Amino acid sequence: MTLEQLTNEIHKKKSFLCIGLDVDLDKIPPHLLEKEDPIFEFSKAIIDATHDLCVAYKPNTAFFEAYGVKGWQALQKTINYLNENYPNHFTIADAKRGDIGNTSTRYAKAFFEDLEFDSVTIAPYMGKDSVEPFLQFDNKYAILLALTSNQGAFDFQTKQVDGVPLYQQVLQTASQYDNSDRLMYVVGATKAEFLTDIRKIIPNSFLLVPGVGAQGGSLEDVVKYGKSSNVGLLINSSRGIIYASSNEDFEKAARDKAQQLQFQMANLL
Numbered sequence: 001m002t003l004e005q006l007t008n009e010i011h012k013k014k015s016f017l018c019i020g021l022d023v024d025l026d027k028i029p030p031h032l033l034e035k036e037d038p039i040f041e042f043s044k045a046i047i048d049a050t051h052d053l054c055v056a057y058k059p060n061t062a063f064f065e066a067y068g069v070k071g072w073q074a075l076q077k078t079i080n081y082l083n084e085n086y087p088n089h090f091t092i093a094d095a096k097r098g099d100i101g102n103t104s105t106r107y108a109k110a111f112f113e114d115l116e117f118d119s120v121t122i123a124p125y126m127g128k129d130s131v132e133p134f135l136q137f138d139n140k141y142a143i144l145l146a147l148t149s150n151q152g153a154f155d156f157q158t159k160q161v162d163g164v165p166l167y168q169q170v171l172q173t174a175s176q177y178d179n180s181d182r183l184m185y186v187v188g189a190t191k192a193e194f195l196t197d198i199r200k201i202i203p204n205s206f207l208l209v210p211g212v213g214a215q216g217g218s219l220e221d222v223v224k225y226g227k228s229s230n231v232g233l234l235i236n237s238s239r240g241i242i243y244a245s246s247n248e249d250f251e252k253a254a255r256d257k258a259q260q261l262q263f264q265m266a267n268l269l
Helices: 003-013 030-034 038-050 061-065 068-085 101-114 128-135 166-174 189-201 219-226 250-268
Strands: 017-021 056-059 090-097 119-122 141-147 183-187 207-209 233-237
Touching: 017 038, 017 090, 017 250, 030 038, 038 068, 038 250, 056 061, 056 068, 056 233, 061 068, 061 090, 068 090, 090 101, 101 119, 101 128, 119 128, 128 141, 141 166, 141 189, 166 183, 166 189, 183 189, 189 207, 189 219, 207 219, 219 233, 219 250, 233 250
Parallel strands: 017 056, 017 233, 056 090, 090 119, 119 141, 141 183, 183 207, 207 233
Antiparallel strands: none
């Protein structure tokens, strides 16, 4: 998917919602555990119930990898199902990879060529040669961790280095990498007050924004300070949608939660 196609989908659906698939067998409805592949069956049901309300899906690969080979197979089935049945959705492998040279290239091939995701989240700590290998693939995107929504973000990301917060240096440096137009950035909704400064550095890049809802982030503040000329936002919600109910009506409950967010987004647009 190109950025132009993604932007068109946002305007068409009046939504910039990304639904995170963090599939925990301890939390999914018990009746699904009787299925041959409960991870895939849960993911498929959530996708079928919400696809018209969102523009992106973000499987968190740790929740699949935790179950070994069966989990990896469920991830393969999930992305195949998305690409075959709902190809107008942007897909994000939330894998948070980051290593140098050939290792990054292999990670990129795994997610871009084998699994056929549109994008993958990566950590920038090892610098240029851990990021640029992900940027060598046409119409594929690397989503760089910039300013995250977790409590420990303040341990490093906001520390001053030569008078400039580290996260701003990450943004400034990464924006100069080869093929940096294929970069997106993770900025947590709980850090909405930082978005004005972030947009001065990367005015048009897409931002993946977790932390709305369960973590206390404000959708209105994110849009107020973070919206770009092409919207430039993907608001991720995971637990608040997919675990809205643990009963057999879980698809309807998930849809209701997604619809509430989509309605707010339509008004803000």
